[in-house]
Amino acid sequence: MGRVPDLVKGSSKIRVVVAKPGLDGHDRGAKIIARALRDAGMEVIYTGLHQTPEQIVETVIQEDADAVGLSILSGAHMTLVPRIMSLLAQEGIDDVLVCLGGTIPADDIPELKRLGVSEIFTPGASTQEIVDFINGSVREPPRG
Amino acid sequence: MGVHQSAPTTHEEWLAAYGAKPERDAEFISLSGEPVQALYTEADVTEGGDERIGMPGQFPFTRGVYPSMYRGRLWTMRQFSGYGTAHETNARFRYLLEHGQTGLSTAFDMPSLMGLDSDDPRSEGEVGREGVAVDTLDDMCELFEGIDLGSVSVSMTINAPAAIMMAFYVVAAERQGVPAERLGGTIQADILKEYIAQKEWCFPIDPAMRLLGDLVQWSAENAPRWHPISISGYHIREAGATAQQELAFTLKNGLTYIQQGVDRGLDVDDFAPRMSFFFNAQIDFFEEIAKYRAARRIWARELRDTFGARDERSMLMRFHTQTAGVSLTAQQPLNNIVRTSIEALAGVLGGTQSLHTNSFDEALALPTEEAVRVALRTQQIIAHETGVTSTIDPLGGSYYVEALTDQMEQAAYEYFARIDELGGMVEAVKANFCQREIADASFELQQRIDSGRRIVVGVNGFKHDEDDSIPTLKVSPEVERRQRDRIVAVRARRDSAAAERALADLQLCASRPDVNLMPALIACARADVTEGEAVKALQQIWGDYRETPVF
Numbered sequence: 001m002g003r004v005p006d007l008v009k010g011s012s013k014i015r016v017v018v019a020k021p022g023l024d025g026h027d028r029g030a031k032i033i034a035r036a037l038r039d040a041g042m043e044v045i046y047t048g049l050h051q052t053p054e055q056i057v058e059t060v061i062q063e064d065a066d067a068v069g070l071s072i073l074s075g076a077h078m079t080l081v082p083r084i085m086s087l088l089a090q091e092g093i094d095d096v097l098v099c100l101g102g103t104i105p106a107d108d109i110p111e112l113k114r115l116g117v118s119e120i121f122t123p124g125a126s127t128q129e130i131v132d133f134i135n136g137s138v139r140e141p142p143r144g
Numbered sequence: 145m146g147v148h149q150s151a152p153t154t155h156e157e158w159l160a161a162y163g164a165k166p167e168r169d170a171e172f173i174s175l176s177g178e179p180v181q182a183l184y185t186e187a188d189v190t191e192g193g194d195e196r197i198g199m200p201g202q203f204p205f206t207r208g209v210y211p212s213m214y215r216g217r218l219w220t221m222r223q224f225s226g227y228g229t230a231h232e233t234n235a236r237f238r239y240l241l242e243h244g245q246t247g248l249s250t251a252f253d254m255p256s257l258m259g260l261d262s263d264d265p266r267s268e269g270e271v272g273r274e275g276v277a278v279d280t281l282d283d284m285c286e287l288f289e290g291i292d293l294g295s296v297s298v299s300m301t302i303n304a305p306a307a308i309m310m311a312f313y314v315v316a317a318e319r320q321g322v323p324a325e326r327l328g329g330t331i332q333a334d335i336l337k338e339y340i341a342q343k344e345w346c347f348p349i350d351p352a353m354r355l356l357g358d359l360v361q362w363s364a365e366n367a368p369r370w371h372p373i374s375i376s377g378y379h380i381r382e383a384g385a386t387a388q389q390e391l392a393f394t395l396k397n398g399l400t401y402i403q404q405g406v407d408r409g410l411d412v413d414d415f416a417p418r419m420s421f422f423f424n425a426q427i428d429f430f431e432e433i434a435k436y437r438a439a440r441r442i443w444a445r446e447l448r449d450t451f452g453a454r455d456e457r458s459m460l461m462r463f464h465t466q467t468a469g470v471s472l473t474a475q476q477p478l479n480n481i482v483r484t485s486i487e488a489l490a491g492v493l494g495g496t497q498s499l500h501t502n503s504f505d506e507a508l509a510l511p512t513e514e515a516v517r518v519a520l521r522t523q524q525i526i527a528h529e530t531g532v533t534s535t536i537d538p539l540g541g542s543y544y545v546e547a548l549t550d551q552m553e554q555a556a557y558e559y560f561a562r563i564d565e566l567g568g569m570v571e572a573v574k575a576n577f578c579q580r581e582i583a584d585a586s587f588e589l590q591q592r593i594d595s596g597r598r599i600v601v602g603v604n605g606f607k608h609d610e611d612d613s614i615p616t617l618k619v620s621p622e623v624e625r626r627q628r629d630r631i632v633a634v635r636a637r638r639d640s641a642a643a644e645r646a647l648a649d650l651q652l653c654a655s656r657p658d659v660n661l662m663p664a665l666i667a668c669a670r671a672d673v674t675e676g677e678a679v680k681a682l683q684q685i686w687g688d689y690r691e692t693p694v695f
Binding site: 028031035036050052075123124126 | 269344384586590593690693695
């Protein structure tokens with residue numbers, strides 16, 4: 001269930017957009033992560049499926065997100081991620097943590113990190129690892 | 145009393161002896177979260193065995209749909225494949241036929257599944273990646289070039305735009321000189337499970353159900369050998385459902401399609417025999433076998449008693465099985481061969497009519513040719529070396545398997561009742577009922593894995609630090625460019641006035657609920673209308689679909 005955005009200034013909750021770019025419908029992982037992050041006390045906005053890079057960046061801006069988790073299992077990550085990163089840059093957003101999860105071949109990881117993806121979680125990563133990573137990386141309280 | 149403890153002879157004595165020693169530190173619950181007893185006896189099996197179990201080929205078909213099962217004919221070894229353009233997939237099809245595969249199964253790429261042309265901006269990066277790109281009649285003709293559509297059985301895994309793809313297929317066959325009445329095979333077209341689990345949609349639920357009804361009715365009247373729906377639990381399971389949910393939601397979807405056909409005035413026996421099923425084979429061996437056996441029994445009973453089918457063929461649940469992609473691990477990928485073997489064996493012991501075995505590298509990428517060959521060989525080893533095909537339903541009568549079969553059946557009927565309370569499956573799907581049940585189940589399983597209560601070898605236990613890398617298949621970005629060139633060439637070459645007339649007629653038919661859309665779609669195919677153009681034309685009349693996601 002989507003949550004009403006927490007508009008209270010100074011709220012200490014980390015705000016995370018979980019997004020599914022691309023055309024595939026594999027949302028099992030995205031939903032598990034969304035729920036685990038919510039259970040860990042974060043404010044989670046799940047975009048739903050088949051989002052364009054433009055829609056995702058728009059959501060990140062509107063939700064004033066601290067982090068965005070992209071879930072891609074269609075093999076289109078080398079098309080979608082560069083576009084999302086460049087749209088974020090165009091909007092002047094450089095303080096949002098970007099994580100990526102899905103079937104991402106090891107060969108592609110260096111390039112994705114070079115583009116500014118902070119961490120890539122491949123199959124087998126536990127939800128706790130992901131919670132810990134976001135908690136550890138988004139140190140400052142959300143901008144308000 | 146002698147010095148030696150006497151061996152237990154009654155259940156009570158056994159229980160006392162069992163309780164005298166501690167159990168090892170493990171959860172004795174199934175993959176689906178159901179508790180498993182230490183021992184099953186006759187007392188755990190529902191009475192009335194002859195009527196509930198019966199003989200193979202005899203109502204309620206618990207032991208199998210045919211009297212002879214694999215002693216008469218082995219299952220069809222049907223490996224799902226597709227990537228790149230029609231040209232590449234045609235080569236893979238021919239390779240599989242040369243290596244002893246007996247039916248073809250087509251995987252479409254994401255843009256094709258979503259009804260988008262390859263040159264749509266939303267398709268960028270996805271063309272030919274998870275399946276073959278089919279945009280036009282030309283692509284369909286090339287996909288099956290040199291393969292006689294009058295003799296090979298073809299399965300096409302596509303749903304929301306299934307009626308459009310079927311129109312392409314019918315016209316491609318026509319160009320080979322094969323009329324629709326000779327076409328044998330299956331198109332998935334199971335639209336309810338798209339909204340529940342696979343999430344590849346084009347239209348709102350109600351018009352999508354109408355389009356499906358048109359396809360079923362047209363097939364019953366024009367392509368009597370064709371299976372117009374493959375009612376699929378596979379994706380429901382892959383989305384994180386339990387075995388019980390897979391069984392219940394799949395059968396309820398099937399019963400909903402039967403009701404729709406009956407509501408359209410079809411005689412149940414005129415179309416029910418062409419309904420087929422598609423189930424997952426997960427790693428919990430006995431749970432899976434029980435699931436298939438329960439499915440047959442429920443389907444037979446519902447068709448006979450609820451729908452009044454008289455033709456026995458209407459009552460037979462025939463199904464395809466695929467091993468569970470979600471059970472494969474990226475870590476230590478060769479272990480996946482073992483997982484797939486066990487899952488495939490469950491499908492065979494469950495009486496499947498056809499089988500796809502996953503390749504060991506599929507958690508990493510599309511399979512390489514070597515990995516596909518090992519997967520096919522796995523089936524051949526089960527068929528020819530293990531001896532399990534020598535007798536029918538070898539696990540029938542096992543206390544555990546029969547008790548589990550009964551439990552599966554009961555769990556399915558409990559879900560049927562909850563869905564009926566919501567107003568039936570269409571309403572339950574609109575209310576996100578199934579979606580929420582699946583999300584809850586998948587989260588619970590992940591928690592069991594994350595906490596270490598459930599071990600996944602190589603992932604949260606028995607890990608090693610060695611390099612697991614194996615060669616994987618890469619789809620060249622060149623494929624996308626070539627496919628875009630193909631569609632541009634078709635648009636340039638075709639009679640555009642004829643294409644526009646066909647699209648206008650399609651829209652007119654779509655706005656009139658009493659008209660079957662298949663003839664208009666076949667006319668579109670003949671006029672070289674693209675898939676994306678037909679979908680957009682229908683969306684102008686019907687709208688598109690946005691889900692309200694639950695997690």
